[in-house]
Amino acid sequence: MECSAARELLDEYFEGTLPALRRKDVAAHLAQCAACAAELEQIKRLTVTLAGAPRVEPREELLRAITARAAELPTPGSRWALVAGWRRVAVAAAAVTAAVAGVRYGGPMVWSRLAVALAPGVTWLGKQGALALAWMGPKVEGIGVAAGAVWEVVAALGSALATAWPAMAWYAAGEAAVVGGMILAIHWGRRAAGARIGTLVV
Amino acid sequence: MPEAGVERDDGELVRLCLAGEQTAFDALAARHYRRVYNVAYRMLGNREQAEDITQETLLRVYSRLHTFKQGASFIAWVRRITTNLCIDHLRRRGEQTVSLDRQLEAGMEHADTSAGASPEGRLEMTEDARRVMEALRRLPGKQRAVLVLRHVEGLKVDEIARTMKMPQGTVKTLLFRGRHAVRGMVGEL
Secondary structure, rough: OOOOHHHHHHHEEEEEEOOOHHHHHHHHHHHHHOOHHHHHHHHHHHHHHHHHOOOOOOOOHHHHHHHHHHHHHHOOOHHHHHHHHHHHHHHHHHHOOOOOOOOHHHHHHHHHHHHHHHHHHHHHHHHHHHHHHHHHHHHHHHHHHHHHHHHHHHHHHHHHHHHHHHHHHHHHHHHHHHHHHHHHHHHHHHHHOOOOOOOOOO | OOHHHHHHHHHHHHHHHHOOOHHHHHHHHHHHHHHHHHHHHHHHOOOOHHHHHHHHHHHHHHHHHHHHOOOOOHHHHHHHHHHHHHHHHHHHHOOOOOOHHHHHHHHOOOOOOOOOOHHHHHHHHHHHHHHHHHHHOOOHHHHHHHHHHHHHHHOOOHHHHHHOOOHHHHHHHHHHHHHHHHHHHHOOO
16 A cells, blocks of 8 residues: 555544455555554544643623524524525515516517617618719729629618517527526525525535 | 523424524523534634634524424534634634734633643643644644544544535545644644
8 A cells, every 4th residue: 555545544544434444454554654654643642632622611701692692583494584584585586587577578679679770770871882882883893883782782681680680689688597597596595595405504 | 591401402402492492592502602612712713703703603503593404413513604604714814823822821711621630741731732722723724624623623534524515535635734734833742
């Protein structure tokens, strides 16, 4: 057995919690390794020394202060205490719902109005660009005509996207917000309810 | 303190407390506050801060009592809360190390000296313990915490790992490094 492996096991060896076979391996290593034996000795001495350290007595007022303050708190597990916990969940849930509703319903409304306002402008700009390039066309031997056609396509796409993509984007954002809200609600719910699932909450 | 607390175990007191019997919590607090205080004092090295942590720990225990899993170890739960609060406290105060002679003197005034065979033996033990405790307080928070839990509280490696929510390998590494640091400061015991 290597020293590093033996030292990993020294605490459990000292505690007596090692399985018999491992214990035998460590004992064999300790018999021939002075450094690891010294390490074990240090563990023993530290334990004995600190076990002998006197316990410190707190002031008597401390206990009175604790019980007096506890008496002012709601009884643990009572409706009032649970309400205190669930109130946080309710606030969080309300905030998430408001955010989701805002994104899902408020967003498209705003965007559709913006789209209605902006789409003619985008289309107009595209057409102006196309006209300008078409006018330049003869001067630059055909390039202007092709560019004008491209601009026509851009203008059409701009017009279509101006109305279509906000709805798509906000739909995706709304779905993401719903999923995110659910994750947050579960997380906060578990915390507020004391995470009875699994181990204890500290 | 109520007589009931002397006979009833922690689990029963928890149940009574959840049923609204305030004296059951008084009994729980009376039973455990010294231990909580000592763990906090060993970790923080300061009586006032140890009192604050003791108070915070037990009030947190009270307000979260309904989350305590019946059948689990109450003291392990309390110890975990204490340790976490101490580590948070050390983090907040910047892991500062303190010279503790004055605090140690204050501590000795209240020390339980019933252990130990002879005055000489007790004095020698106390002096070694004093040097080690001083060295412990110069360690980083987590090393200090695992050494206190291991050598003062007598927890096993797996219990420390559960208490501090870290892998056993990490606990062993912290113990090894902490002990080496202590040996470097106080020499061989």
